[in-house]
Amino acid sequence: MHAIVAEIEGGDYQGAGKGSKDIKEILRKVGVDANTIRRAIIAVYEGEMNVAIHAYNGVLRAAITPDALEVIITDTGPGIPDIEQAMREGFSTAPPEARELGFGAGMGLPNIRRNTDRFSLDSTPGKGTTLHFSVFLEPGVLERVNASAITIKQEKCIKCLRCLNACPTQAIRIRAEGPEILRHLCIDCTVCMDVCPQGVFDMDCADDPPPAPGSGILIAPDALFGQFGPAIPRSAVREQLQELGWHEHLYIQHAETALFQAASDFALNEKTAGLGFIPVCPAVLNLIQLRYPSLIPYVLPFLSPMESIRDRLLTGLAVFVPSCPAQSALVRDCGILSPSTRLHPRNLAKSLLPRLQWSRTGTVSDDTVSEPPPCLIITGMRRVCQFLDKAERGLTEDCVLTALYACENGCYGSPVWETPPAVAMFRAKSGGGIIRDERLGPLYRIKPLVPRAGVRLDTDMVKAMKKLREIDRSCKQLPGRDCGVCGAPTCMTLAEDAVMGRAVLDACIFRNNSPGHESGAAKETDR
Amino acid sequence: MKLDLLRDKLGFRPLVILEDRTIDICSVYAGDRMSDLLAAASGSTLLVTHLTNHGIVRLIDLMDVPALCFLNGVHPDQDVLYSAKENETFLFTSPYDMYETCGRLFQLLNQH
Ligand code: SF4
Ligand code: SF4
Numbered sequence: 001m002h003a004i005v006a007e008i009e010g011g012d013y014q015g016a017g018k019g020s021k022d023i024k025e026i027l028r029k030v031g032v033d034a035n036t037i038r039r040a041i042i043a044v045y046e047g048e049m050n051v052a053i054h055a056y057n058g059v060l061r062a063a064i065t066p067d068a069l070e071v072i073i074t075d076t077g078p079g080i081p082d083i084e085q086a087m088r089e090g091f092s093t094a095p096p097e098a099r100e101l102g103f104g105a106g107m108g109l110p111n112i113r114r115n116t117d118r119f120s121l122d123s124t125p126g127k128g129t130t131l132h133f134s135v136f137l138e139p140g141v142l143e144r145v146n147a148s149a150i151t152i153k154q155e156k157c158i159k160c161l162r163c164l165n166a167c168p169t170q171a172i173r174i175r176a177e178g179p180e181i182l183r184h185l186c187i188d189c190t191v192c193m194d195v196c197p198q199g200v201f202d203m204d205c206a207d208d209p210p211p212a213p214g215s216g217i218l219i220a221p222d223a224l225f226g227q228f229g230p231a232i233p234r235s236a237v238r239e240q241l242q243e244l245g246w247h248e249h250l251y252i253q254h255a256e257t258a259l260f261q262a263a264s265d266f267a268l269n270e271k272t273a274g275l276g277f278i279p280v281c282p283a284v285l286n287l288i289q290l291r292y293p294s295l296i297p298y299v300l301p302f303l304s305p306m307e308s309i310r311d312r313l314l315t316g317l318a319v320f321v322p323s324c325p326a327q328s329a330l331v332r333d334c335g336i337l338s339p340s341t342r343l344h345p346r347n348l349a350k351s352l353l354p355r356l357q358w359s360r361t362g363t364v365s366d367d368t369v370s371e372p373p374p375c376l377i378i379t380g381m382r383r384v385c386q387f388l389d390k391a392e393r394g395l396t397e398d399c400v401l402t403a404l405y406a407c408e409n410g411c412y413g414s415p416v417w418e419t420p421p422a423v424a425m426f427r428a429k430s431g432g433g434i435i436r437d438e439r440l441g442p443l444y445r446i447k448p449l450v451p452r453a454g455v456r457l458d459t460d461m462v463k464a465m466k467k468l469r470e471i472d473r474s475c476k477q478l479p480g481r482d483c484g485v486c487g488a489p490t491c492m493t494l495a496e497d498a499v500m501g502r503a504v505l506d507a508c509i510f511r512n513n514s515p516g517h518e519s520g521a522a523k524e525t526d527r
Numbered sequence: 528m529k530l531d532l533l534r535d536k537l538g539f540r541p542l543v544i545l546e547d548r549t550i551d552i553c554s555v556y557a558g559d560r561m562s563d564l565l566a567a568a569s570g571s572t573l574l575v576t577h578l579t580n581h582g583i584v585r586l587i588d589l590m591d592v593p594a595l596c597f598l599n600g601v602h603p604d605q606d607v608l609y610s611a612k613e614n615e616t617f618l619f620t621s622p623y624d625m626y627e628t629c630g631r632l633f634q635l636l637n638q639h
Contacts, residue, residue: 013581013582014581016585017585017588017589020585020589021585021588021589024588024589034570034591038568038569038590038591041589041590042565042566042590045565045585045589046562046565049561101561101578101580101581101582102559102560102561102564102576102578102580102582103560103561103562103582105560105561105562105563107560107562107563107566108562111562111565111566114566
């Protein structure tokens with residue numbers, strides 16, 4: 001890793017740009033391709049000028065690894081009161097002397113957005129602004145960063161096919177060695193974890209060594225409080241966390257409430273009429289990107305709670321306890337400048353359990369989640385898909401603010417927890433007092449969600465059409481029973497796998513062995 | 528289109544003397560907003576602008592601009608000239624205003 005630090009003075013239009021120049025030299029030396037250097041430099045320079053024009057002073061910190069250029073620019077200054085407005089092209093509050101120099105035309109932040117792969121902006125009016133962005137230097141980094149966080153212990157599989165039938169995106173195939181997940185289709189929804197009787201699936205932070213307590217700020221899910229039986233109040237759990245050495249903890253549920261509040265203000269204040277999704281569950285966002293891209297515009301422009309916290313805790317070590325693989329994937333790679341680790345919720349619960357065997361009361365001041373404003377809440381993958389199917393056809397326009405969770409009863413229902421979701425929720429919510437912490441407020445989503453190319457057969461449309469026809473033809477040769485014995489969830493998916501070179505049609509036992517496969521084909525065409 | 532045509536055919540004055548590199552220009556971008564210039568800069572684009580101040584130094588430093596043309600016969604600040612030499616960027620100044628400069632460039636680019 002190569003690190004660069006540069007200071008930027010407010011009003012110093014000449015000095016700004018030094019950091020960009022250094023970074024450019026290094027990127028050149030490392031041999032990054034010219035177009036990527038160009039994008040990176042535009043972003044960094046606009047970031048530096050942004051400080052020179054608007055702030056009192058600021059610091060640019062950059063790190064370069066073979067994968068990415070990561071930049072954090074923090075400034076003290078007046079801050080940005082309305083980020084959505086600031087991101088609009090042409091909106092500017094720059095002083096005249098900056099405009100004379102050709103700056104301050106309201107293109108700076110949009111220009112950064114356009115030229116970066118990740119970009120978040122955190123601003124407190126009256127205090128200052130932090131820009132955080134990355135430019136990926138290699139193709140394929142984005143896929144790696146977004147990859148699903150489900151792990152598989154193939155040897156435990158008994159081939160009961162439950163996961164195969166349950167996966168909502170048909171991402172699972174059962175091979176001779178056990179299940180395989182087609183990662184481009186997986187949305188980290190935890191359904192497979194939930195249905196598997198053997199515990200084959202888990203989330204990928206299981207094997208991380210638990211970080212030394214006390215070494216950072218702990219970000220934990222609320223469901224933790226519901227795991228220790230009826231006689232253990234919330235405050236007792238928090239007290240034990242402190243005794244374990246976690247002096248500072250934040251809870252994702254608080255951030256969720258803040259998001260609900262912000263979403264409801266947003267909906268009230270103008271901008272949305274009709275359907276609006278509160279981006280609360282990252283798995284649901286993945287699902288919308290993959291299967292319902294036409295609904296992307298209905299997702300309100302905020303980051304999900306885990307992402308907001310991640311982007312607000314850029315300095316100091318953060319230890320995340322994600323509730324599910326979807327959250328885990330979000331904090332797997334926070335970049336090099338913002339050190340963070342993950343801790344499996346099961347491990348955390350395990351280390352607390354012996355300390356909470358008996359009934360006890362806590363002495364630390366209590367906190368609880370304030371009631372979020374009313375909105376429609378739909379939980380569980382089956383119901384979520386059902387709702388989205390309807391929404392796609394325009395049948396849910398009356399559901400103004402809607403929060404969708406992949407797990408039943410929201411994050412309390414993640415399969416990592418043992419206590420029944422409703423019970424965990426009930427226990428976690430009893431308490432008094434309200435926590436207000438500005439680090440928990442939702443951040444504006446600057447890089448809009450984009451459709452995921454998962455189901456696309458080919459980047460070339462003509463070739464894709466050809467493959468589609470081939471799939472159709474192959475499918476007619478299959479019996480249409482969708483039995484799953486071949487290892488694919490449906491006959492159609494086997495046909496698709498065969499055309500895409502992931503399987504052979506001969507995997508179907510009926511197609512080869514039974515003389516009835518002709519009649520099977522007839523049945524398929526009847527349908 | 529080769530750069531020396533600008534001098535020979537259009538009468539633009541070169542401001543820095545560089546070893547003759549025959550850079551091929553495929554497009555021209557004219558504008559006065561730094562963000563636009565940054566976004567338009569490429570290895571084969573001639574930038575045309577009224578700006579002559581220090582921001583231009585950075586533009587030359589950072590973006591590998593092959594050539595820049597100022598307008599109305601205006602000469603840029605000294606540090607722009609230094610930076611152009613260092614980065615081997617051709618600088619011209621056109622005797623015309625932006626409208627006419629661009630018109631002439633357009634014609635020339637279409638001929639060659
Ligand atoms: S997490 Fe969900 S999408 Fe991914 S393989 Fe499991 S069931 Fe399928
Ligand atoms: S649910 Fe899937 S992974 Fe689990 S045992 Fe059954 S077939 Fe194997």
